[in-house]
Amino acid sequence: MDVNGWADIAYSHLVCSHGYIFQGRGEGIRTAANGSSSGNQNWYAVCGLVGGTATNYDTITPSLLSAFQSAINRLRVLGGAADAINVHNDHVATQCPGKLEAYVNWGYMEPNPES
Template sequence: MKLVTRAQWGARPWREPNGSIPYAGPRKGTKCHYLGTPYTFGPHDTCPAYVRKLQASHMDVNGWSDIGYSFVVCEHGYVFEGRGLVRRNSANGNVPLNEAHYAVAALLGASGSTHPTDAQLNGMRDAIDYCRTHGPAGPEIKGHRDGYPTACPGDVLYAWVQQGAPRPTPTPAADRRRLDEEMM
């Protein structure tokens, strides 16, 4: 897993006390998310800035104590640590839903770049497996829309979730082409 820690992406400190609320017990699994806004793939050096922008929006616009997700995965397959394994997320809809599942988000848009790259799907799977191995996450893999009325994680990512979130067949050349085409 290509993990990018909070310090490495330049995260702001979370607000106390809500930003440090630990999970009360084990999670049933993970819920997958997307941005739900326009997003266009770019070079990897722009990804940390976008995650900082996302955190600022969650904190300054939504009034949350931190970025809402446990982990965020860019189109290049890097897994950015959000609230991580210990601190309860705020992305799944309400406290019981947030308590039940980790929240793993793809930098993927409702328009623009709407189809995840193979690297991104592998990163999503890495994050899910990391939650299972290092956090008390059970086997469930669901979309945000499972249990909360939303279009998230979008139809394309949701279809992948419904297939059991399989690892894609390695095609790095196809990923490079898709990234190049969507940046044009």
């Protein structure tokens, strides 16, 4: 990171299946994870620490989804993020974010207005 002059890990935040949120670059700092210059300039990036294969994928837990919601809410409140939520392959052709894309499309990442 220091040798390459990077601000931190490429993501704004990372979330895990236990419901923890880890700060990467945080709010107000350009990401480097979205795969394109405009994607990195105009969008924050939250990484779900899950993966695997089509037949052996990590469980998408309610705690993981709640952590995504909290991280997105934080980016909106503290970082001025807009209401839209997209996925990595909206910026560049990739299989990322795997099974998480369906949860974005179904609206599960949208923060609860009461939180």
